[in-house]
Amino acid sequence: MSNAVVSLSNEAIDQHVGERIRYFRQKKRLSLQALAAAIGVTYQQVQKYETGANRVSASTLYRIIGILGIGLGDVFDGLHDSAGPAPEVADRRDGGEDAVKMSRLPADIRKNLTALIHALGRQDEG
Numbered sequence: 001m002s003n004a005v006v007s008l009s010n011e012a013i014d015q016h017v018g019e020r021i022r023y024f025r026q027k028k029r030l031s032l033q034a035l036a037a038a039i040g041v042t043y044q045q046v047q048k049y050e051t052g053a054n055r056v057s058a059s060t061l062y063r064i065i066g067i068l069g070i071g072l073g074d075v076f077d078g079l080h081d082s083a084g085p086a087p088e089v090a091d092r093r094d095g096g097e098d099a100v101k102m103s104r105l106p107a108d109i110r111k112n113l114t115a116l117i118h119a120l121g122r123q124d125e126g
Contacts, residue, residue, distance in 0.1 A: 008079070010055075011052060013079065014052040014054075014055050014056070015051070015052030016052075016076070016078070016079050017049075017052070017056060017061070017075050017076070018049050018050040018051055018052040018056070019050070019052075020074065020075040020076070020077065020078075021046075021049060021050055021056070021064055021068070021075060022050040024068045024070050024074065024075075025046075025050075025068060028068055028069070030067075030068070031043075032046050032047060035064070035067060035068075038063070038067045039060060039063045039064060039067065041060070049064075061075065
């Protein structure tokens with residue numbers, strides 16, 4: 001694990017996640033009240049999530065990203081920037097974020113992209 005990840009405090013991570021939730025909520029033009037109602041909490045609780053005053057549980061975060069139509073990686077994007085070099089896993093970009101984006105594409109486009117990727121892989125082997 002990268003030292004950059006270890007050096008981040010829980011509070012810094014919670015604040016970053018909250019800021020990203022607020023960014024995507026506002027981008028979607030969703031009010032605090034609407035997001036709160038959708039996840040079953042008060043708007044004050046959403047405010048606390050967005051400021052980092054309260055930590056977002058995994059199950060709540062899962063519901064939030066579903067409502068906002070974003071991927072899990074979207075709430076952590078840029079987190080390493082404040083801690084120095086990116087963690088090795090983030091630098092590697094192992095495709096997790098791309099897989100989420102690809103899953104949102106229509107089925108016929110996914111099928112064609114998958115065929116293209118396999119064809120390119122066969123070219124590398126040949």
